[in-house]
Amino acid sequence: MQDVLDKPRGDAAPPAAPVAPRCRRKGVRSRWGLTGRITALSLFCLLLLFPFLWLVSQSLKDTNQYFARPFQWIPDPVRWENFTDVIFKYDFLHYIGNSLWLAVYAVVVNILSSSFVAYGFSRFRFPGRNALFMVVLATMMLPGQVMTISLYRVYRDIGWIDTFWPLLVPKLFGAAFEIFLFRQFFLSLPREIDEAARIDGCGTLRTWWHVILPQSKPVIIVVAVFTFLGSWRELFGPLIYLTGEENRTLPLGLLYFTSPFGSSLPMLMAAIVISLIPPIVLYALGQKYIDKGVAIAEIK
Amino acid sequence: MTMVLKPGRPGRPRRRWWRREGVQGYVYISPWLLGFLMFGVAPLIAAFLTSLSKANVFRTIRFVGLDNYQKILTDDPVFATIAGNMLIYVIGSTIISIGLGLALALLLHRDFRGNHVFRTLIYVPSLLVGIATAYLFKQVFQGGEVGLANMFLGVFGAGPVNWLGNSEQPWLALVALILVNVWFAGGTMLIFLAGLKGIPPAYFEAARVDGAGPWQMFRRVTLPLLSPVIVFNTIMALIGHIQVFETPLAFANNGGISTGNPLGYENSLGTFVTYLYVKGFVYQDMGYASALAFIMFAATLVLTSLVLWFARRFTAYGDSERN
Structure with missing residues (x-):
């Protein structure tokens, strides 16, 4: 299970891998190999980027431009107002607000x-302890939909449908993957700091809050990024529990995207761009912090 | 209330019961334990009981034994189609996630200038998976000459393909659904990279000294040493792909989830979870939906244990070769 831990931290860690020893005899061959590598990766990245470039291009057009042939990568004129229209006229401001506070x-x-x-x-x-921890890990394998059906009926009976409670309350009890990440990180912290805190008269609760958590910045940031992303994109729960328009989150707004002003694919594309920006920004910010955090943790 | 202070056992500091380590441990894990019981165990049992029952419109619940399961497995043509879809989808998508992820990790597992940029570019799309990218790829695979996929094919002179709305070749929608996973292979790639970094370079060095070529190096050193990571990634990919929901829903959705057919033309885009959603929350047949959920869970378990069984043989083989 070590690998699971490595996922976010491995991505976070600066490429600290030992530099592969270069073999001098095969210098020429490996240079060709390197060129091949970079070519293959570049082509693949181009393939990856194309839909997203296309998305941005299409989001800045009007409907006629959207369907126009030949295809224009840089729209003329550029319709920036698609974005303000989506946010204000299509009520996405409201959806973004809902999604944002839920994610925070x-x-x-x-x-x-x-x-x-x-x-x-x-x-x-x-x-x-160990058996229970295995249960924590095992719950990651359970398809959430199994539980959703019975939970839905309970929520319906206590009148929680179309409120945010079904999304808010279960989060109070911790999430398996995040518990796992924190535990692995805490195990890597030396026990001596706990001991020192105890000798200084700290109870365990204060040790957790004043000693352990301040040391855990890297894993906190990783968990923050992953939790935000998970909440930001969550569809199944909101789709079932939030039935009214008032409570729609951003994914629901996208799912039910219909235009009151006729066919409007460019608007849909603009809405998609808007919903993709926060995760990208968050990742960009998070990665920097995580790199530093891990570096600091390793020096100590 | 008076506290009766008992003399502690000699040699041990006397502690009040709630100060004991074991008790405190349980106090700290109690939120999870409570949540697990309330949002895990109880709903699971309830769902199982539900799956054995049938409720009509008036919510009178009738116990029907395994009827729901029997109907799903033997007498539901929609489910038969969906099971076929899922088999193709899960196998195809897992091959893409694992094969492509591993290939990319191998390409990136060397320090060169720009490595970091490639890694980020490949990884970030996998963070964006969800309804937004689902709608993006729906437009990408749009029929006619509008969609990007057909624009791309047009460059090579191939005709526009009607990917998603093809009543004659409904399987094309499934192909598009599988292809989307090419964009999300970054997640598995990252785990493979971490796994590759965990292999001591001395092994590669030793193989090189013994005159191993790149293929032998991969086959005899990388693959056996990476096999735990491969197994882990495969299982995670399987679980994720079995539960696919947003993309098929978006691909099938023609304005209005409840009005359009959320399962696509001839159910060609139906997956376990979309079908469960339709049965449970559109038609409100909770018993049927619960049974579907358990069948999905059983399928997950079967596939996972197949992988583990396969892995045990494979890694044993790798071990014997290493020694």
Whole structure:
């Protein structure tokens, strides 16, 4: 399971891999190999980027331009107002607001609850600990939809449908993958700092809050980024629980995207661009912080 | 209330019961434990009971035993189509996720200038997966000459393909659905890269000294040493692909989830989860939907254990070769 941990941290870590020893005899051959590598990667990246460039181009057109042949990569004229139209006329401001506060809530609550639970798993010996931790890991394999059906009926009976409660409450109890990440990180922190805190008269709760968490910036940022992304793109839960228009999140707004002003694919494309920007920005910010965080953690 | 102080056992500091390590450990994990019972175990049991029952419009629930399961597995042509779809989709997509992810990781597993840029470019799209990219690729695979996919084919002189709305060749929609995974191979790539970095360079060096070529190096050193990561990635990919939801829903959706057919032409875009959604939340047949969910879960377990069984043989083989 070590690999799971490596996922975000590995991506975060600066390429600290030992530089592969170069073999002098094969210098020419490896240079050709390198050229081949870079060519292959460039072609693949081009393939990856094309839909996204196409998306941006199409989002800046009007409907006629959208369908026009031959295809224009740089629209003329550029319709920036598509974006303001989507945000204001199509009510996306509202959807973005809903999605944003849900995501921020998820991040804050998930960091607190998951690190709290992970602290228990990493710093205390109690009967059944390892078995319970295996259960934590096993829950990642359970398809969430199985539970959703029964939960839906409970929420319906207590009147939570079309409220945010079904999305808010379960997050209070920690999430398996995040607990796992925190635990692995906490295990890597030396126990001596706990001991020192205890000798200084810190209770375990204060040790968690004042000693462990401040040391855990890298993993907190990783969890924050992943939780935000997860909440930002979540569709199944909101689709089922949020039935009214008032409570729609951004993914729901996209799913139900219909134009009151006639066919409007460029508007849809603009809406897609808008919903893709926060994850990209967050990743860009997060990666920088994570790189630093991991570097700092490794120096100590 | 008076506290009766019992003399502690000699040699041990006396602690109050809630200060004991074991108790405190349980206190700290209690949020998860509570959540697991309320949002995991209880709904799971309830869902199983639901799957054995049938509720009519008036919510009177009738116990029907395994009827739902029997109907799904033997007497539901839609499910038969969907099971076929899923088999093709899961196998095709897992091959793309693993094969492409591994190939990209091998290409990037060398330090060269620009490595970081490539890694980021390949990884970021996998973070964007969701309804937004689903709609993007719906437009990319749009029929006629509008879609990017057909523009691309047009460059090579191939005619426009009606990917998503083809009533004569409904399987084309499934092909498009599988192809989308090319854009999201970055996630598995990253885990493979981490796995590759975990292999001590001395092994490669030793193989090189022994005169191994690139293929032998890959076959005899990289592959066996990477096999735990491959197994892990394969299982995660399988689980993810079995639960695919947003993309097929977007591909099939023709304005209005409830009015259009969310399963595509001739159910060609139906997946386990979209079908479950339709049955449970559009038609409100919770018993049927619960049974579907358990069948999906069973399929996940079967595929996972197949991979593990395969892996045990494979890694044992790798071990014996290494020694």
